[in-house]
Amino acid sequence: MLIAQSSFETLKAVAYLKKFCRHFAHKLATEFDDSHGHVDFPFGDCRLQSSENVLTVTVEAETEEALEKMQSVVAGHMERFAFRDEISLVWERQ
Numbered sequence: 001m002l003i004a005q006s007s008f009e010t011l012k013a014v015a016y017l018k019k020f021c022r023h024f025a026h027k028l029a030t031e032f033d034d035s036h037g038h039v040d041f042p043f044g045d046c047r048l049q050s051s052e053n054v055l056t057v058t059v060e061a062e063t064e065e066a067l068e069k070m071q072s073v074v075a076g077h078m079e080r081f082a083f084r085d086e087i088s089l090v091w092e093r094q
Helices: 013-025 064-081
Strands: 002-009 029-032 036-041 044-051 054-061
Touching (some): 002 064, 013 036, 013 044, 013 054, 013 064, 044 064, 054 064
Antiparallel strands (some): 002 054, 029 036, 036 044, 044 054
């Protein structure tokens, strides 16, 4: 399994976690609470964790192509949701 992770500081970590998960909940398997989230995409998994003022996003996929797609989809949505914070997800491979 290939894994990449990104974190960013924000006072709205819980709100962004919930917004991201709710956005996909109508069409994908999704679980979330105030501190953890999980979205099961057809091409990989996304896990979110909020702690203090940091949101950490971890994506997993079986192939390089699928991991790049996960990174693109997750970053695109999260950056739109958090546009006021002007975030940019920078991925680190695990």
